[in-house]
Amino acid sequence: MGSEEESAVKEPLDLIRLSLDERIYVKLRHDRELRGKLHAYDQHLNMILGDVEEIVTSVEIDDETYEEIVRTTRRTVPFLFVRGDGVILVSPPLRTA
C-alpha cells in the first residue's frame, strides 16, 4: 500500500485521516452536531463535509411548570465548509441500535 511513513498513525490528526471519505460525527460548540462524509480537513480542524445533517439542540424551560423542554432542529446541506474553531470533537458516527 503506501510507505510506512504515509500510513503511520502518530498523532490525533492521523486518526482523523483514517476517516477520510467516511461518514463521521462532529460535535460543535453551542449544542450543535454534524453527521456527514469527511472530504477534507486541516490542522485547524477546518473541514469540508458532504451530505451533512446538522442537529441543533435547545432547551426551553416552561414558565409555569419549570420543566425542561428539549428541542432538536435538523437540516441537511449537500456540501459544507466548517470552520475549525467551532469544533469540539470528531469521531466515527455513533450508531444507536
Added chain:
Amino acid sequence: MLFFSYFKDLVGREVTVELKNDLAIRGTLHSVDQYLNIKLENTRVVDQDKYPHMLSVWNCFIRGSVVRYVQLPPDGVDVELLHDATRREARGG
C-alpha cells in the same frame, strides 16, 4: 493553505456564508485570503424579514473568524482532489 487554495478555485461561484451570530448571507464569492476572510458580491441575506439591516448592502467583507459554515455548491467539490490534497497536507502538518 488547503482551504485557501480550495476557496480560490471557487471564486465566481454562489455560496451561502453562515456567521456565528446566525446571520446567513448568500452571494458570489469574489475573493478570499490566507485567513479565509471572504469578500462576497451581489449579497442578499437569507432571511430578509428577520435581518432587514442589510437590505442596501451589495458587497461585503467578512472576517474569517466570524464564519461558522460556508454552504458550497454541490458541483463545486472535486472530492478526489480534496482527498488527495488533504492526505498531502496532513502529512506535512
